[in-house]
Amino acid sequence: MINRRTSLLLFASMITSAKMAHAKTPKLIMWDDLIPPGVPYAEIIAEGEIDEVNDFWNPVYDENAIKLNDALDGAYIRMPGFIIPFDIGAEGVRDFMLVPYVGACIHTPPPPANQLVLVQAKAPWPGDQLWDPVWVTGGMRTQLQSTDIGQTGYFIEADHMEVYEW
Secondary structure (H helix, E strand, O other): OOOHHHHHHHHHHHHHHHHHHOOOOOEEOOHHHHOOOOOOHHHOEOOOEEEOOOOEEEOOEOHHHHOOOHHHOOOEEEEEEEEEEOOOEOOEEEEEEEEOOOOOOOOOOOOOHHHOEEEEEEEEEOHHHOOOOEEEEEEEEEEEEEOOOOEEEEEEEEEEEEEOOO
């Protein structure tokens, strides 16, 4: 005869097993996947303006720059990128912008909104690994937001991060 405690333990283990069996496998996406199907990247950036005094190019984006891939809204994804931290604490960085190439938004104009991802990590990323490319895994939302660095088109709540191995 099974007692109440054994029944509860069996029930709990069945629930845990079911959750593990249904654990989400992240969809691998790359930066091109952030642009909606049918919108070529070449049509996002216009010629722009050159600030000759400050030796700076300011791109002018058309309406395609804020078009987002709605198929990614609510998707559980894994994507690579580089970290631009908003602030760094003693434990590392939790809130940052994920960008497609090293140095984006720092010494150059920011890419268009549909090429920038705001990330909030559940666990801090070490402050001494900020120049390493990373894999970010988590739930993605399409969401236009303005930051001091640039306008972002996506948001990820990162469950897991790791160094991107070449």
